[in-house]
Amino acid sequence: MKIAVCIKRVPDSETRVKIASDGKSLDEAGVKFILNPYDEFAVEEALRRKEQAGAGEVVIVTVGSAAAQETIRTALAMGADRGILLQTDKIPADGLEVARALAAEVKDSGYDLILFGKMAIDDYNHQVGPMVAELLDLPCVTAIAHLEIGGGKGTAEREIEGGVELVEFPLPAVLTADKGLNEPRYPALKGIMAAKKKPLQVKPATLGAGGLEVLALTPPPQRKEGRVVGEGPAAVLELLRLLREEAKVL
Amino acid sequence: MSDVLAVLEQREGALRKVSSEVVTGARRLADGLVGRVEALVLAAGSVQGIDHLGGFGADQVVTLTNGAFGRYAPEAYTRVIADRAQAGGYRAVVFAASATGRDLAPRVAARLGVGLAQDVTDVAVEGGAVTVIRPVYAGKALLKLTLTATPAIVSLRPNVFTPVQRPKAGSAETVAVHAPAGRVVVTAIKAAAAGTLDVAEAPIVISGGRGLKEPANFKVLEELAAAFGGRAAVGASRAVVDAGWRPHADQVGQTGKTVSPTLYIAVGISGAIQHLAGMRTSKVIVAINKDKDAPIFKVADYGVVGDLFEVVPRLTEEIKKLHG
Amino acid sequence: MAKGAGSRETFLPAQYQPPLPLDQLIIQDGAAGAGDRMELDVVIVGAGPAGLAAAIELAQLARRDGTELNIGVLEKAAALGEHSLSGAVVNPRAFRELFPDLQEGDFPFRGPVRKEAVYLLTADRRVRLPVPPTMRNHGNSVASLCEIVRWLGEKAAALGVNIFTGFPAASLLVDGPRVVGVRTAATGLDRAGRPLANYLAPNDLVAKVTALAEGTRGMLAQAWCEWRQVTAENPEIFALGVKEIWETKRALGTIVHTLGWPLPSDAFGGSFMYPLAPNLVALGLVVGLDYRDSALDVHGLFQRMKRHPLFRRYLEGGEMVEWGAKTIPEGGYYSVPTRRSGDGVVMLGDSAGFVDVPSLKGIHYAMQSGMFAARAVFAALKHGDPSAVRLGDYDRMVNASFIMQDLYRTRNMRLAFKDGFYAGALKAGLMTLTGGRFPGGRIAMPRDADVARRLTPGLRPGSGEIPDGRLTFSKVDGVFKAGNATRDTIPTHLIVGRDVPSEAADFYARLCPAGVYERIDSGLRVNAPNCIDCKATDVLGPRWTPREGGSGPKYKRM
The missing domain is CATH 3.50.50.60 (FAD/NAD(P)-binding domain)
Known part of the structure; x- marks a missing residue:
């Protein structure tokens, strides 16, 4: 089983967002970067599939800055075999450009599965995986929370509003992982040692400007001060009136 | 080149609620572009509810029917919608950022070779260009983008675009179409058990904290949730999850789930910043707490100071009357 | 036996401390x-x-x-x-020796100390003191230990x-x-x-x-x-320091140390305020864990301290961006x-x-x-x-x-303060004058846990502060600003003594800056995931043990 896992280096979710002086991007000073948590599910799934198959290779692919090598090493420490960094100073806002670079890299390499996290926790773009599938004309199931593979076919479950879809697909395929798919392993000490010596190829990424242009990055509006409606059960009627007439949520 | 295509959703032949939001968002763009809104729904047969869409601003509603369109068929849907988008020369294509829309919009965008702005909370036309706003970094910042390619493809965050009624009726037509058989097949849909709405998805979340005093008292909140008729989920603060009163899946907050329901009711929760991190993007926040100095009142839109064991049952009673 | 031991006016932390495991x-x-x-x-x-x-x-x-x-x-x-x-003002000599090929500007410092001031505070005033020779920082640099x-x-x-x-x-x-x-x-x-x-x-x-x-x-x-x-x-004896980092509207040009208020006179300690950048200030309060009042709360005292005009004029209108706490070995x-x-x-x-x-x-x-x-x-x-x-x-x-x-x-200088601030200051002054020769010999110190604590009702240095969320913050707010995202479901890593009486529960609740301990009707509640590894209660009460890797705070510029 040969599996590619496309990952992204993202700011830690606890990052305090400070806007850079260009007014369009995150001020990265003092920001800690991590492997996108949804990608951890994808890496874990790839490792389990390889272990289950008894043979194969797990290749980590990313588009990012030189610092993303560290993120690839994290995935290698979990157990992946090698890494490829498509290096760029700036990831375009248009996910299709990233998808094109990744598709060109994984195309014709004989992957049985190409895995992604369902989205990155920085830009919430939620699109690169299915775009790669479309560009390569591969079957794709997104946001899967359960997966079974056997006999060149797979069955996945994905959560939809008020239920779960059961989806069948043939291999090779592109899948994007949701929380619940598995419990990602922690890198073991031996894995961390071994990761230092695993191959990591760095090559320049070919990226266009794309069709999305950032105009501004701004802090969200502050909530307006609330008010105390009243005290005790007597305030319930007034609360309901306000929810109905002022807030219009009932 | 100024018309907007609105891609709607149906399940089991009934139009989904989010469809009227999609038409509303598409109408906003079409007004800016001075164009028409064509609403498109893919289904196995006729769809209930499409006659109302004109009222939300659709000039025309087209139902494309095919035996394979009963359930979501990703490849056939992608092909049919991309073909339609290309043939119709639309300036923009609008999806819902639902489970289906989030899967479908990127496929259509890639097929058309244009960019996509997913999960947007606002759309506008500025100087002829389509602009959107998207929350990024877990809602800690808003990104404003312009889409330079045609068509501009966007998906709208559910529950954000409040449907606006228009005194206008649209025309409707139904066309049977051919579609290729897909490799990816949805074989079944398992409906979630009644009453197990996830806190992350429920339009109303009622969360309890240490003020509930003991686990059995969450019954008071469950009764209030039930009064909302299956639209409400019961959440919990870290303190009570930590104490083992409620499962971790119900935890709202920094180390639990981030929720942004239409209505969030915090009961007996003091409002530690860790909790606020998980719910401050809720549309309307109500706090019920006996301590008038509790920090939760600083973020709540409406607060009631009092004994939750008196206030909540009264609220349940009144909500029942409202929905009765 | 435990509950009845000793008089009701005092309480001995050692009595309820479990042994080292x-x-x-x-x-x-x-x-x-x-x-x-x-x-x-x-x-x-x-x-x-x-x-x-x-x-x-x-x-x-x-x-x-x-x-x-x-x-x-x-x-x-x-x-x-x-x-x-850490604070920190760093003496660069070890850096020079470890990296002989690097220049001073290559070291990870925020900037050299240019001006320094030491104040004795009262509740609303300050008296500038001459900088004691031991505290002169010429040639040293302000830095973040992270x-x-x-x-x-x-x-x-x-x-x-x-x-x-x-x-x-x-x-x-x-x-x-x-x-x-x-x-x-x-x-x-x-x-x-x-x-x-x-x-x-x-x-x-x-x-x-x-x-x-x-x-x-x-x-x-x-x-x-x-x-x-x-x-x-x-x-070994210890102090507990609570520290915050603020983005300020007003630049601080001086490193500042203070003594006196808000500490009671029978506690040893002081504050610091250092400029990390023109709009970034680190400040904190350090208090020796041999304090006598069982109700003393270092986090609370620190919050109160920020209301003093000396600090407030820099902090008001700014934003607290990071919070943390740590003990310091002070025995020397x-x-x-x-x-x-x-x-x-x-x-x-x-x-x-x-x-x-x-x-x-x-x-x-x-x-x-x-x-x-x-x-x-x-x-x-x-x-x-x-x-x-x-x-x-x-x-x-x-x-x-x-x-x-x-x-x-400086062998006896900290130790001189065991009997209170003013006597200590006098002795420390004499020690400085005599180059450490006064008073001669060694001042013997008990373990912090063996120092009896007063249970006088009504005296609550630092507790009872109501945080306003702008200048002053609760312990839980602090833990959040420490970046603590410890998994909620890990086993507890804190070993608490058996049959802890209510006075010990109260003492731990005030001692711990992270709100780990809470006094509840039936005894002590332990919110172990809040712990930010400061080790204060390991000195005076419940033992700390290593837990799952990656737990605890995520300090960035502390």
Whole structure:
């Protein structure tokens, strides 16, 4: 089983967002970067599939800055075999450009599965995986929370509003992982040692400007001060009136 | 080149609620572009509810029917919608950022070779260009983008675009179409058990904290949730999850789930910043707490100071009357 | 028996403190329960200034000598620097010695100290004092210890040192009297201690030499001293510091230290406020844990302190961006263990008590001790003999160096304050004048836990502050700003005494700056995931033990 896992280096979710002086991007000073948590599910799934198959290779692919090598090493420490960094100073806002670079890299390499996290926790773009599938004309199931593979076919479950879809697909395929798919392993000490010596190829990424242009990055509006409606059960009627007439949520 | 295509959703032949939001968002763009809104729904047969869409601003509603369109068929849907988008020369294509829309919009965008702005909370036309706003970094910042390619493809965050009624009726037509058989097949849909709405998805979340005093008292909140008729989920603060009163899946907050329901009711929760991190993007926040100095009142839109064991049952009673 | 003991006016923390869990902290090599076993030449516990300086010096010595050394550094934080907290004004001498080829501007400092001021505060006024000679900082630089640690970590990694973040050392592995390595803490246990799907068993790291650079109140260092009966003339004593970083509208041009208010006169301590950048200020309050009032609350006092005009004029309109807390070993010269080395083991930095309170310095002593240890360890490895005899060279180097000279000069200064602030200040002044010769001899100190606490009702220094969320904050707000995202479902890592009476529950609740302990009707509630590893209650109450790697705070610029 040969599996590619496309990952992204993202700011830690606890990052305090400070806007850079260009007014369009995150001020990265003092920001800690991590492997996108949804990608951890994808890496874990790839490792389990390889272990289950008894043979194969797990290749980590990313588009990012030189610092993303560290993120690839994290995935290698979990157990992946090698890494490829498509290096760029700036990831375009248009996910299709990233998808094109990744598709060109994984195309014709004989992957049985190409895995992604369902989205990155920085830009919430939620699109690169299915775009790669479309560009390569591969079957794709997104946001899967359960997966079974056997006999060149797979069955996945994905959560939809008020239920779960059961989806069948043939291999090779592109899948994007949701929380619940598995419990990602922690890198073991031996894995961390071994990761230092695993191959990591760095090559320049070919990226266009794309069709999305950032105009501004701004802090969200502050909530307006609330008010105390009243005290005790007597305030319930007034609360309901306000929810109905002022807030219009009932 | 100024018309907007609105891609709607149906399940089991009934139009989904989010469809009227999609038409509303598409109408906003079409007004800016001075164009028409064509609403498109893919289904196995006729769809209930499409006659109302004109009222939300659709000039025309087209139902494309095919035996394979009963359930979501990703490849056939992608092909049919991309073909339609290309043939119709639309300036923009609008999806819902639902489970289906989030899967479908990127496929259509890639097929058309244009960019996509997913999960947007606002759309506008500025100087002829389509602009959107998207929350990024877990809602800690808003990104404003312009889409330079045609068509501009966007998906709208559910529950954000409040449907606006228009005194206008649209025309409707139904066309049977051919579609290729897909490799990816949805074989079944398992409906979630009644009453197990996830806190992350429920339009109303009622969360309890240490003020509930003991686990059995969450019954008071469950009764209030039930009064909302299956639209409400019961959440919990870290303190009570930590104490083992409620499962971790119900935890709202920094180390639990981030929720942004239409209505969030915090009961007996003091409002530690860790909790606020998980719910401050809720549309309307109500706090019920006996301590008038509790920090939760600083973020709540409406607060009631009092004994939750008196206030909540009264609220349940009144909500029942409202929905009765 | 416990509940009735002593009079009702006082309370003795030691009475309710569980013993150090030696059986857990020291285990025989080969004991069951470990997963992987790895062999290294040297394992260093703790990626702080001491441990990383040791790693760098060792790697440099090996490189110069053409030998290959396998060096591993274990760090409990998820990433470098995330558990490191200091003031800090740094003396650069250890940096110069460790990096002779680098210039002053290459070091990870925020900027040189230009102006300094010391004030004695009252509730609404301040009196400027002459800067005591021990506190003069000309030539030193303001820095963030987190940034120093990240920088040192990069240097170490570039030299081939293996840095394992997210791996706490939970036990010393021993063979006879010899330390042969450490066992790491398990990861992926549920609240009841049962393994989860992603369970990772403890690893055994065996090495010829183990260096304990755990920082303040190190558990393995304490355990080793108790096990080998290594003592000091005085017990180690500690202070608790609570610190915040603020983005301010107004620039601070001076490093500021204060004494007096809001501390009661029978507590030792003071505050600091340092400029990190034109709009970034670090400030904190440090209080000796030998305070007498059982209701004293350091976090609360710190919050009150910020209302003083001296601080408020900088902070108002700004934003608190980070919060943290940590203990400091304050015993000085007489509390440094008589030896800091043994068979297969050395003890560095704060774990050995190399802190000089009168000058508020520890980082350069920590680094220097790491470098001395590296030299002794390297020589011992060359001789193939990492025994106590060979490693004793480390102690000799430290004893002959400025580390012990500096500590000796100020040996009684902190100790003089045990009877209160004003008497202490007078004695400390005389000590300065006489170069440490007054009063002669050693002032004996009890352990902090053996200092009786007053239970007088009504006196509550620092408690009862109502935070406004703008200038002052609750403990829970603090924990959030510390970046603490400890998994909620890990087993508790705190060992609480049995039958803790309500006065002890109240005492722990006020002592702990992170809101871990709460007094509830039926006794004590322990919110263990709140813990930010400051170790204050390990000094005075419930014991701290290593827990799942990556737990605790995520400091960035502390």
